[in-house]
Amino acid sequence: MKKIFFIFIVLLSFxxxxxxxxxxxxxxxxxxxxxxxxxxxxxxxxxxxxxxxDYDPTYYExxxxxxxxxSTNIGFNVGLxxxxxxxxxxxxxxxxxxxxxxxxLHFPNIATQGMANREVSSTYLHFPLLLKFSALRxxxxxxxxxxxxxxxxxxxxxxxxxxxxxxxRFRMKQWTAxxxxxxxxxxxxxxxxxxxxxxxxFGIDDELIRxxxxxxxxxxxxxxxxxxxxxxxxxxx
Numbered sequence: 483m484k485k486i487f488f489i490f491i492v493l494l495s496f497x498x499x500x501x502x503x504x505x506x507x508x509x510x511x512x513x514x515x516x517x518x519x520x521x522x523x524x525x526x527x528x529x530x531x532x533x534x535x536d537y538d539p540t541y542y543e544x545x546x547x548x549x550x551x552x553s554t555n556i557g558f559n560v561g562l563x564x565x566x567x568x569x570x571x572x573x574x575x576x577x578x579x580x581x582x583x584x585x586x587l588h589f590p591n592i593a594t595q596g597m598a599n600r601e602v603s604s605t606y607l608h609f610p611l612l613l614k615f616s617a618l619r620x621x622x623x624x625x626x627x628x629x630x631x632x633x634x635x636x637x638x639x640x641x642x643x644x645x646x647x648x649x650x651r652f653r654m655k656q657w658t659a660x661x662x663x664x665x666x667x668x669x670x671x672x673x674x675x676x677x678x679x680x681x682x683x684f685g686i687d688d689e690l691i692r693x694x695x696x697x698x699x700x701x702x703x704x705x706x707x708x709x710x711x712x713x714x715x716x717x718x719x
Contacts, residue, residue: 508621511670515719516567516616523563523675527715530554531583531604534685534708541703548591550704557583561608563717573614575628581606583711587652592699600652600700607635610662622670627663628681634658634709636689646693647700653691658709660685666717677717685709 515521533552561579568574585602592598612630636656645651666679685708692701 511622511672512675515670515675516619519567521565521719523565523717523719525559525561525563525577525579525715525717527559527713529557529559529581529583529714530712531557531585532710533585533587534710536705536707538703538705551588551590553586553588555584555586557581559608559713559715563719565614565719571616571618573616575610575612575614575630577608577610577612579608581608581634581713589700597647597650600647602652602654603638604654605637607637609633609635610660612662616668619668619670624668624670625665626668626677626679627665628679629663630661632660632662632683634660641691646691646695647698648693648695652700654689654707655687655691657687658685658689659687660709660711664713675719677719679713679715679717681713681715683709683711683713 532554533550535550535552537549559579559581561577564576566574582603582605584604587600587602589598589600610630610632612628612632614626614628616624616626618624634657636654636658639654639656640651641653641656643651643653646653660683662681662683664679664681666677666681669676669678687708688706689709690701690704690707692698692704696702
C-alpha cells in the first residue's frame with residue numbers, strides 16, 4: 483500500500499507540474515529569455531553519417547550493381563551554442579562542436595574479402611553558422627526551423643598520408659563544406675530552456691582523395707563522394 487500511495491503521489495505531482503507548464507493556462511517560464519541580445523548554451527546528441535557516391539558514367543556502364551555499400555553506425559556530438567537575436571522571430575546561431583562517427587565501406591568489385599572492406603572512422607570539428615526561424619510561442623512551447631552553412635575539419639582524414647588503399651589506407655580531404663536543414667522545439671522550464679532538434683547535414687564538396695593509380699578498384703570509378711549526416715541534438719540554455 484505504501485508503494486502504491488507513493489506512485490500515486492508522484493503521478494499526481496507530475497500531472498500537476500505538466501499542467502502548470504503545458505496546460506491551457508500554463509505558468510509562463512523565462513518570459514524575457516529570448517529578448518536577450520546574446521545568450522549561450524551547450525548541446526549533447528548523437529549522429530548517423532553516410533556517404534553519397536556518384537560514379538563515372540563509363541565506369542558505371544561496365545560495373546552495374548557494383549555500388550559501394552555503406553554501413554552506418556551511431557556516433558555522438560557535443561558542443562557549444564552562441565545565439566544572437568536579430569529580430570523577434572529570427573536568430574543567428576554559431577554551434578561549434580565535436581562529432582565522432584564511423585562508416586564501414588564494402589567494395590563489391592574487389593574479390594579479396596580483406597581488401598574489399600574499409601573502416602572509415604572520423605572525428606570532426608564542426609563549425610555551423612545557422613539561421614533559426616522561430617514560430618509564435620504558445621505557453622512554454624515554441625517550435626522552430628533552422629538552416630545554414632557549415633565547415634567540418636576531419637581530424638582523421640589521412641590527407642597527408644602517401645600510402646593509399648593498396649596499403650590499406652583510405653584517404654579523405656581535410657575540410658568539408660556542408661549545408662544544413664532541421665527542425666526543433668524550445669521547451670521553457672523554470673530555470674532553463676531545453677531544445678531537442680533533428681537536422682540533416684549535406685556535404686557540398688567531393689571529399690575523396692584518389693589512389694595514386696588512376697585505375698584503382700577503390701577510387702578509379704568514383705566521380706564524387708559526399709557526406710550525408712543526421713544529427714539529433716539536445717540543447718540546454
